[in-house]
Amino acid sequence: MDESIRFLAAALAVGIAGLGTGWAQSRIGSAGAGAVAEKPEVTGTILILVALPETIVILGFVVAAMILFL
Amino acid sequence: MLVAMRRIDIVAPRSRGADVVRVVHRLGALHLAPFELPAGLTPGVFGVDPATRPGTPFDAALERVADLDELLGPRTGPGGLVDELWDLDEGALLRAADALEPVRARVAALTSERVLLGSEEARLGSYRRLVEGLSSAIGHLPSIRGYGSTGIVVHARYRHVIGLVRDELEELTGGRCEILAAEMDADRVAAILLYPARVADDVRALLGGRDLEEVALPEEFQGVPFDQLGPRLGQEQSRVHVGLRKVEAELAALSAAHGARAAALRGVLEDRVAEARALHDSGTSDHLVILGGWLPAGRVAELRAALAAEVGPEVLVEERPHQARDPRTPVAFENRPLLRAFEPLASFVSVPRYGSLDPTPLLALTFPAFVGLMVADVGYGLLLLGLLAWARRRWRGEPVMGIIWPIGMLSAAATIGFGVLFGEWFGDAGQRFLGLGPLWLDRREAIVPLLVLAISIGVAQVGLGLVLGMINAVLLRHRSELARRTALLVSLAAALVIVGWLARLMPAVAGQVALAALLVALVVLVATAGLAGPIEVVGVLGNVLSYARLMAIGLASVMLALVANRLGGLSENLVLGVVVAAVIHALNLVLGFFDSSVQGMRLHYVEFFSKFVEPGGVRYEPFVSTLDRERSRFPARPSGGP
Numbered sequence: 001m002d003e004s005i006r007f008l009a010a011a012l013a014v015g016i017a018g019l020g021t022g023w024a025q026s027r028i029g030s031a032g033a034g035a036v037a038e039k040p041e042v043t044g045t046i047l048i049l050v051a052l053p054e055t056i057v058i059l060g061f062v063v064a065a066m067i068l069f070l
Numbered sequence: 071m072l073v074a075m076r077r078i079d080i081v082a083p084r085s086r087g088a089d090v091v092r093v094v095h096r097l098g099a100l101h102l103a104p105f106e107l108p109a110g111l112t113p114g115v116f117g118v119d120p121a122t123r124p125g126t127p128f129d130a131a132l133e134r135v136a137d138l139d140e141l142l143g144p145r146t147g148p149g150g151l152v153d154e155l156w157d158l159d160e161g162a163l164l165r166a167a168d169a170l171e172p173v174r175a176r177v178a179a180l181t182s183e184r185v186l187l188g189s190e191e192a193r194l195g196s197y198r199r200l201v202e203g204l205s206s207a208i209g210h211l212p213s214i215r216g217y218g219s220t221g222i223v224v225h226a227r228y229r230h231v232i233g234l235v236r237d238e239l240e241e242l243t244g245g246r247c248e249i250l251a252a253e254m255d256a257d258r259v260a261a262i263l264l265y266p267a268r269v270a271d272d273v274r275a276l277l278g279g280r281d282l283e284e285v286a287l288p289e290e291f292q293g294v295p296f297d298q299l300g301p302r303l304g305q306e307q308s309r310v311h312v313g314l315r316k317v318e319a320e321l322a323a324l325s326a327a328h329g330a331r332a333a334a335l336r337g338v339l340e341d342r343v344a345e346a347r348a349l350h351d352s353g354t355s356d357h358l359v360i361l362g363g364w365l366p367a368g369r370v371a372e373l374r375a376a377l378a379a380e381v382g383p384e385v386l387v388e389e390r391p392h393q394a395r396d397p398r399t400p401v402a403f404e405n406r407p408l409l410r411a412f413e414p415l416a417s418f419v420s421v422p423r424y425g426s427l428d429p430t431p432l433l434a435l436t437f438p439a440f441v442g443l444m445v446a447d448v449g450y451g452l453l454l455l456g457l458l459a460w461a462r463r464r465w466r467g468e469p470v471m472g473i474i475w476p477i478g479m480l481s482a483a484a485t486i487g488f489g490v491l492f493g494e495w496f497g498d499a500g501q502r503f504l505g506l507g508p509l510w511l512d513r514r515e516a517i518v519p520l521l522v523l524a525i526s527i528g529v530a531q532v533g534l535g536l537v538l539g540m541i542n543a544v545l546l547r548h549r550s551e552l553a554r555r556t557a558l559l560v561s562l563a564a565a566l567v568i569v570g571w572l573a574r575l576m577p578a579v580a581g582q583v584a585l586a587a588l589l590v591a592l593v594v595l596v597a598t599a600g601l602a603g604p605i606e607v608v609g610v611l612g613n614v615l616s617y618a619r620l621m622a623i624g625l626a627s628v629m630l631a632l633v634a635n636r637l638g639g640l641s642e643n644l645v646l647g648v649v650v651a652a653v654i655h656a657l658n659l660v661l662g663f664f665d666s667s668v669q670g671m672r673l674h675y676v677e678f679f680s681k682f683v684e685p686g687g688v689r690y691e692p693f694v695s696t697l698d699r700e701r702s703r704f705p706a707r708p709s710g711g712p
Contacts, residue, residue, distance in 0.1 A: 048675050058622060059612070061622045
């Protein structure tokens with residue numbers, strides 16, 4: 001039972017963080033696509049902004065790894 | 071490294087202004103600067119001369135030659151013709167442009183004819199397909215005098231529209247009409263409407279509001295029996311096709327005969343117009359002209375020598391006192407050939423400020439290593455090398471290959487190197503079939519050691535970024551930035567020691583000292599960056615943890631490779647198994663290199679560069695002529711040396 005709860009907790013840590021990342025990237029991506037269409041010179045900045053929320057899921061992954069392996 | 075630049079002013083008699091601009095243009099080293107009024111002088115005495123209009127005698131000629139160049143389309147470059155034309159005087163250049171005028175008129179006429187014939191060919195083709203689609207139904211119909219016809223094409227999903235059109239047409243003509251419909255292909259239904267010619271306009275109005283693709287029968291085919299329409303349309307289409315080929319052949323001959331000259335002349339005329347604008351934007355008094363700008367320090371002597379030789383001793387080149395921190399100074403990179411490919415990546419988001427450190431060498435060292443660490447498969451690395459070798463041969467001479475090839479090659483080498491260390495040859499295929507095990511770690515098992523490795527890389531790179539940031543702050547004399555970055559570095563080190571203390575890996579006294587250091591650092595951060603300062607510590611720790619992606623993406627890559635091998639192995643048919651495995655490996659290869667490249671870039675831009683790169687630099691854009699552009703297909707490079 002404890003083992004299954006541990007796996008569930010790890011899955012939730014990555015899963016919910018992934019949903020959050022996806023939601024944030026969708027908002028930034030759609031706004032960024034509009035910005036790039038009007039000002040192509042901001043492509044680099046938008047690329048960085050789109051990649052920023054990925055840290056959330058990476059942190060979720062780290063937490064999941066800690067739950068599973070520590 | 072960033073090239074040392076010098077701000078100079080070229081002072082010459084006004085009558086020699088054009089000659090000075092010409093020499094500067096030919097040299098292609100000066101980044102022009104807007105004229106700044108010398109202290110103590112009023113704009114009325116010494117300013118931009120309003121009498122010198124930017125319009126030049128070359129504007130009209132350039133418009134005509136550019137038009138011809140566009141009409142003739144893409145072709146090989148003008149080659150040595152630019153050298154021949156560049157030194158011509160104004161009159162000779164304008165005569166050269168005039169000489170191309172008959173060619174332009176002929177090319178314009180041929181281009182219009184080509185458009186007309188092309189649309190005619192397409193129209194005949196569509197009507198022919200329509201007639202052929204209906205041939206079985208209309209073959210028996212005779213020609214009916216006084217009747218008109220219209221062809222329409224409807225998407226198969228909207229075939230019911232034809233029934234609606236039939237009802238309205240019957241109402242319009244009192245039943246004196248016919249509609250024949252047949253499938254053209256899987257997606258389209260063709261129909262021919264026959265109706266009294268006097269209601270043709272009404273029929274057109276009826277169809278107009280329905281967004282139907284109407285195919286109008288050419289006038290010369292009105293009244294031709296339907297059974298003869300197909301062959302007649304075919305004959306007409308062949309005739310138009312022959313005419314079109316003839317026009318295209320003549321255009322190709324004209325392009326071969328005059329294309330290179332038109333392109334060369336266009337480039338030279340553009341240069342002359344640019345020179346006139348540069349002269350207009352320079353400072354001009356009744357007797358003097360001043361042209362200012364920046365150029366690499368190593369080329370000042372070259373500019374002086376060129377001006378002295380080609381204009382004379384009456385030209386002065388005044389070098390302003392060197393200002394290492396002038397934010398307006400343009401930035402040029404100068405690195406070893408292998409590192410040059412990384413320069414566009416290093417300045418992709420923002421150009422570093424003049425006087426700060428160049429991030430290119432660090433990027434060249436760690437970006438391929440990160441890609442290699444994430445993909446880490448000998449098979450994938452070899453495949454990438456093969457693809458790069460093919461692409462290099464396929465697009466030989468393309469400037470973009472000068473960037474992709476070195477970056478890709480280093481990344482592939484790192485991928486192979488880490489693949490050997492982790493024992494991965496197309497996942498576990500090498501281990502299973504050739505017994506090639508890991509030399510260091512097995513990524514499938516060593517999850518925690520790899521996570522620690524990834525975060526350790528993060529600590530090292532973020533820490534290095536903060537140290538470089540401190541050096542930059544010293545170079546640019548930003549005291550508060552120096553204090554802020556030092557405090558952040560101390561915070562990072564203290565946080566690590568505290569974690570070690572809590573994990574009982576370090577003595578209590580170390581933890582207590584670290585705690586005290588962290589408190590001091592927080593106070594310094596509040597003093598230098600306000601209340602947002604302490605939050606930056608959390609940001610730095612987040613940056614470090616962000617490097618966990620090096621391990622996470624690598625783990626996803628190795629797992630997908632294992633899935634490919636397992637799924638391939640499930641099939642009892644050897645060929646099918648190999649195909650399944652190859653498809654998934656191909657997907658993993660593309661995903662692996664694409665994702666690891668994006669993540670590698672992100673780690674540099676967000677986590678690393680943000681600690682030390684001073685943004686807001688101005689890119690060095692020298693006043694380069696067509697001569698330079700033709701001599702090298704790569705952008706003109708500054709040179710720091712003589």
